[in-house]
Amino acid sequence: MPRRSEPELIHARICTLLQRGVQGVARRQGALVIGTLRLHPQERSVTWRGSAVELPTTEMRVLEVLMRFAGETLSREELSQRVRGRTLDPDDRSIDVAVSKLRSKFFDPAYGAKKIKTVWGKGYTLNPGAWQN
Known part of the structure; x- marks a missing residue:
C-alpha cells in the first residue's frame, strides 16, 4: 500500500475531527466537550467560553444528557427517564422549564435558541455546531 503524503494525512485527520464534532461529544479527561462548552460530570462544573x-x-x-446525545432528538x-430515572407525569413541565433556563443561560444572539432546538412533536436536540464560538 502506498504511503500518503503529508497533505493527505492532514486532510484525513481534519475530516476525522470534523466527523467526530458532528457526530457527538469529545471526551477530555472525563469532561464532555462540544465547541466552547465543557461539562465535568464528576466535578459538577460547567464552563462556556472559558467562564x-x-x-x-x-x-x-x-x-x-443532551450533550451525550448531541445531534439526536x-x-x-426520554429526558425525564435519563435525568430522574422515572417516567414523566403528563402535567410535569420540569424538563421544559430546565431547557428554557438553559437556553437563557447560554443565549447567544448569533444563534438564538438554535443551540438547543425544539423538534415539534418529538422533543429536544442539542445542536453541536452552534457551540463552536
Whole structure:
C-alpha cells in the first residue's frame, strides 16, 4: 500500500475531527466537550467560553444528557427517564422549564435558541455546531 503524503494525512485527520464534532461529544479527561462548552460530570462544573456557569442539579443533568446525545432528538419522556430515572407525569413541565433556563443561560444572539432546538412533536436536540464560538 502506498504511503500518503503529508497533505493527505492532514486532510484525513481534519475530516476525522470534523466527523467526530458532528457526530457527538469529545471526551477530555472525563469532561464532555462540544465547541466552547465543557461539562465535568464528576466535578459538577460547567464552563462556556472559558467562564464558569452555575447550574442547579436538574439543569446540569439535562445538559449532560443532551450533550451525550448531541445531534439526536430526545423526547421529554426520554429526558425525564435519563435525568430522574422515572417516567414523566403528563402535567410535569420540569424538563421544559430546565431547557428554557438553559437556553437563557447560554443565549447567544448569533444563534438564538438554535443551540438547543425544539423538534415539534418529538422533543429536544442539542445542536453541536452552534457551540463552536
